[in-house]
Amino acid sequence: MINKCSIDNIGGMEFATFKLKEGVTESRLIELSRRVEAEFLCYQEELILHFLVRGADGVYADVAIASSQEKAEEYCQQWLDNMVALEYLELFDKESVNMTFWSRIN
Template sequence: MQSGDKQVFQIQKSFGLELGRFRLKEGMSEAALQEAYQAMVTNHLSKQSGWCGQHLVKLGDGIFLDVAFAQTEDHAKTICASWRDQPVCDTFLAFIEPISMEFGTVL
């Protein structure tokens, strides 16, 4: 659910989680990364079945996290797979150097 630019949802037990860890490519703008991320969430990811919310997190060591919540872990995996061949997702991916991606379930 979204309210303006803010996502409003309550994390619940059994929610699925996608945790993507990455770095910003050298020479890329963090502001442009944030714009591309928001466009990807607004125009594609938030429209996928089972999507509950998503946040971009910056850690102190130059690493970023993409934290996505879905109704189930299977929904999270399906939503992640939906990135393929989506121009709005490709734009975001052009900014990053992936480190890892993990899936889980809220206990």
């Protein structure tokens, strides 16, 4: 998990829900998430938090909180140019992915 948290710095977030591909384990998801954080996300200066959560029925969410919605979108786009991030994304069942972006309003 990345946590450079000051509530005043939070301005936007990416919230992506997904299921894992058949045969992919939660431990593999966590392992690759940690690699993405260590090898890619930790260099994003305005990324404040990044973490995974698990819901019901095998649904997970990848959450990235940044200084603005625009920064969250920018960082998300950069995943497509990073080898470790692409490896992480390959774990997802593509049909199950729902990615949304949010702006803080208060």
